[in-house]
Amino acid sequence: MKPSQTKELQRLYQRRIPADQIITPEIARRLTLLSSDAKRQVGILVNRKGNITHVIIGDHQGLFIPDLSGYRSSVTRLRGLRLVHTHLNKEPISQDDLTDLTFLHLDLMTAISVDKDGLPGKTYLAYLFPQNPQNEKWAFLEFLHPSHVNLDFLELITSLEEEFERKQKPLKKAEGKEKALLISVSNKAKHEILDSLNELRELAESCNISVLDHIIQYRPQVDPRHLLGEGKLREVAIRSIQQGATLLIFDCELNPAQVKSITDQTDMKVIDRTQLILDIFAQRAQSKEGKIQVELAQLKYLLPRLVKKNTAMSRLMGGIGGRGPGEQKLEIDRRRVRDRINRLEKEIKKIQERRITTRKKREKGDLPIISIVGYTNAGKSTLLNSLTHSRVHVEDRLFATLDPTSRRLRFPRDTEVIITDTVGFIRDLPRDLVNAFRATLEELSQADLLVHIIDVSNPNFKRQMDACEKILTDLELGQIPMIRVFNKEDKFPDKEMLKNLCRLYDATSISAVNTETLSPLTEKIEELISNQKSEEKILLRQSNQTI
Ligand SMILES: Nc1nc2c(ncn2[C@@H]2O[C@H](COP(=O)(O)OP(=O)(O)OP(=O)(O)O)[C@@H](O)[C@H]2O)c(=O)[nH]1
Ligand SMILES: [Mg+2]
Structure with missing residues (x-):
């Protein structure tokens, strides 16, 4: 840059544009003359008062927009800044321009x-468009010269913001709640993607998030x-603004770099399925x-994700790293997290030791243990309640139960057992959660019988059943006798088909809310338990004889 050019750049900061104008011909001329002299694009960011907050000099093709994180940005409202810049090749609004406008x-x-004389010529405008039936994302305007731009800027921006607000009105009931767009990036078949998104929606709703829409790539x-x-x-950024979303939830596990890059690029909160499940667990x-x-x-889960948020935006889409001033604080945060992890692990260990002692005591009691397992929301707690006339918390949301509950139960033929209800399973249970809940889940290894509850009224029951049995195998519980129970038979439309399914999967069907349907199940459980007992007796007798 020549000194004269630098001076001119600095002079621009002192200029002001009347609040109701988009650009004045005088400032437009300064920009184009400077741009033509330097053979680079020149731009200014202007706030609603008409003050120039940034003067930016780019190269021949584009501009680099600095970090705007200090400027207000909420999804219903626009940033409060507009970019006015030069185009050396007389091209209209470019893809890069739209990217910046949107993100x-x-x-x-x-x-x-x-x-060619360095004077201003054709002037192009674009702004984001609220939701509309034609699905247009941007509005474009064209003028012969900056002096022809005869729009009242304040009027335009006020009506635009009102329109954004109005289009989001039907969602007002979700006020105070986080509003999310679900995103799936996948190579699976369409129905699988949709099933999975449905489950993600349920998870989100269980977490008190209202889901606006989904986007599939x-x-x-x-x-x-x-x-x-x-x-x-x-498209994600535009739909978020149009629909007033505050959060993006991805239906897959994102690695830290992905979260960072998507957050940086869209200026939205970004979470993945794992984090959602963790949040539900935390709430419950x-x-x-x-x-x-x-x-x-x-x-x-957090530790590897403690990275500096890169708020600088550029046409090159981020990629600006480096050790900034936040870096030292980040190191401290990481150390604190590590310390806390160590402390919590010690605490857990203590609790587990205590638990082993109680378990030993219970073993002396010699009552068979029956554990109810199954996909979340299958009806495990409902069954425990119906069998034992208890009032364990039951709710139509995912992961209603987190803490195991045990009850004594006496069967008709006088067999007494302990029956336990525990945390539900889900497909792709996050690894950190399995590890953290290992102690709870390992309790299951004490069981003499697993009662696997499957919500047969769910169209995905087969996949849920397989997912549970896979988790049981992964937890090395595959060797414990298990019976399959098809629950919610009242919601299954075709009784004949249900019978066939029971035969096919060797399952007993019940409706846990209706105690009258439970006797085939209780009989089966009692029979299995008493068989086990007599087998044990035989084994015991045999081993006594061999001694
Ligand atoms: N129609 C019908 N609904 C049922 C039946 N059994 C349970 N439900 C309902 O299903 C929902 C979930 O029941 P819960 O017993 O909380 O399920 P859970 O397996 O313990 O779920 P988590 O603890 O979240 O893993 C509740 O709304 C129950 O009322 C049934 O046989 N028929
Ligand atoms: Mg439950």
Whole structure:
């Protein structure tokens, strides 16, 4: 830059544009002359009062927009800044311009062509469009010269914001709640993607989040670096603004780098399925042990993700790292998290030791243990309640139960057992959670019989059943005798088909809410338990004889 050019740049900061104008011909001329002299694009960011907050000098093709994180940006409202910049090749609003307009929530994007004498020529405007039936994302305007731009800026921006607000009105009932868009990037079949998104929606709703919509990107091969293509990411950003979303939930596990890059690019809160499940667990945990286990899982999940948020935006889409001033604080945060993990692990160990002692005591009591297992929301707690006339918390949301409950139960033929209800399973249970809940889950290894509850009224019952049995195998519980129980038979439309399914999967069907349907199940359980007992007696007798 020549000194004269630098001076001119500095002079621009002192200029002001009347609040109701988008650009004045005088400032437009300064920009184009400077741009033509320097052979680079020149831009200014202007706030609602008409003050120039940034003067930016780019290269021949583009500009680099600095970090705008200090400027207000909420999804219903625009950033409060507009970009006015030059185009040396007289091109209209470019793809890059739209990217910045969208991702930065700018009020407006203006491009002024520089003519061969360095004077301003055609002037192009674009702004984000609220939701509309034609599904148009941007509005475009064109003027012969900056002096022809005869729009009242304040009027335009006020009506635009009102329109955004109005379009989001039907969602007002969700006020105070986080509003989310669900995103799936997958190469699976469409119905599988939709099933999975449905479950994600249930998870989100269980977490008190209201779901606005979902976006699917089908990719034959998922590229981990650029999970979503730029075009799709732009669609996500636009839909978020149009629909007033505050949160993006991905239906897969995101690695720390992906979370960071998507957060940086869309300026939205980004979480994945795992974090959602962790949040649900955190909201639900009641017992001391449950709370410690959840916090441990959360911290372990958080640790690798403690990275500096990169708020600088550029046409190159981020990628600006480096050790900033926040870095030292980050190191301290990481150390604190590690310390806390160590402390919690010690506490858990103590609780477990205590538990082993209680378990030993219970073993002396010699009552058979029956554990109810199954996918979340299958009806485990309901069955425990019906069998034992208890009032364990039952709710139509995922992960209602986190802490195991045990009850004594006397069967008709006088067999007495302990029956336990525990945390539900889910497909792809996050690894950190399995580890944290290992102690709770290992309790299951004490069981003499597992009663696997399957919600047969769920169209995905087969997949849920398989997912549970896989988790049981992973926890090395596969050798414990198990019976399958098809629950919610009252909601299953075709009784004949249900009978066939029971035969096919060797299951007993019940309706846990209706005690009258339970006798085939209780009989089966009692029979299995008494068989086990007599087998044990025979084994005992045999071993006594061999001694
Ligand atoms: N129609 C019908 N609904 C049932 C039946 N059994 C349970 N439910 C309902 O299903 C929902 C979930 O029941 P819960 O007993 O909380 O399920 P859970 O397996 O303990 O769930 P988590 O603890 O969340 O893993 C509740 O709304 C129950 O009322 C049934 O046989 N028929
Ligand atoms: Mg439950």
